[in-house]
Every structure is written in C-alpha cells, then in structure tokens.
Amino acid sequence: QKEVEQDPGPLSVPEGAIVSLNCTYSNSAFQYFMWYRQYSRKGPELLMYTYSSGNKEDGRFTAQVDKSSKYISLFIRDSQPSDSATYLCAMSAIDNAGNMLTFGGGTRLMVKP
C-alpha cells in the first residue's frame, strides 16, 4: 500500500462545476500538506499549502485537511477549462531525515466547455 493514495481519474466535469479532489494517507506524522497542479509536459506548480488540520481558501480554491481521518481535499469552484491538469497532493513530516515531500500519484482533471 502506498503512503499517499490518490484516485488517478480522469475526472471529467462541465465548466462551472465544483470539483472535489482527494487524497488519503497512512503516515500520522505528516504535518504539512500541499496541492500541486501539473499541466501536460510541464513541471508541477504549487497551488495551496496548509499546516496541520483545517481549511484554507485562495480564490476559487479551498484546501481542507482532516488529520483524524488522514484525508485531505482540494475544492475548485466555478471550474474553468484552464483548470484542466493533473493535481498532485503532497505531504511531509519533520523527522531526522528532514521533511521530505511524499506525493500522491495525481488526479487528472478535465473541465469541458
């Protein structure tokens, strides 16, 4: 079993829909949670970063962390065709080896006009 699980999709939604992307994890030591967006043939770019549990909002994007359930979510409101990309969750814990990021496999999102 992978340390971070993410449904690979693809997830296809109409323009304007609310999108929910999720990751589950097994390592209870994870404290930092991030979402990266990766367009085809590009490098991942940071979308959202949260520490510990709670919600964080940035424009159309909301990140939620539920550490008790080991579950994180990214919500996209009023989705646009330009949101079509692969979304990667990433998380880390500070330990003796430093806080290495562990990535989920990514969910491919397609927003249709």
Add this chain to the structure above:
Amino acid sequence: DSGVTQTPKHLITATGQRVTLRCSPRSGDLSVYWYQQSLDQGLQFLIQYYNGEERAKGNILERFSAQQFPDLHSELNLSSLELGDSALYFCASSDSDPISGANVLTFGAGSRLTVL
C-alpha cells in the same frame, strides 16, 4: 517561468549509455531536489542537496549519482541506462533548510529522457 532551469529538455539515447542532466535552482535557493516521474510510478524522490551537501536519498539507483556545485547548480548523472529509465526527471529547489520547516518546492520544467 518558475526560475528553476533544467537542461536538456529532451534527450534520446541508447541502452548502456550515460547522460547528465543539469539544474540551476531559483536565485537564493540553497536546496535542490531531484525527482523521477514515470507513468506507472508517479513522482519519486531521488536525492536532495542543501548548500552543496547531500541531505537525503530516496529511491535512487546505484547507477545514478548527483552533486551540487559551489555555485549551487546541480547535476544528475545516469549511467548504464536501461529502457526502464525512460521518464521525466524534475529538479526542484527550495529556500528553506529541509529540517527547519515546511518544504515548499519550486519545480523546473523537467528533462524528458527516452532510452531506446
């Protein structure tokens, strides 16, 4: 442009060969990370350097090696290449010491390696 520069963008080579991938981190970033991304494995952490010193190793094969130079650029050397080494190789940089806080990485555009 993320500020992290990777060269070459594309590389096609044969099995058994050796290649070098180069990365220049964002100005001011001291940490450099190398990741491999393949279709079936996702993003896999290979190795990390901080200010010239190796800080952590992930799933890096013995055939692979890396270093970070005094000017902070980094090189990833892949030798005795096999078909399975075909992948996207990403470099990322960070301005934080990896043991002091959250690790927010800025990725380059990647180097696509094809081994024939």
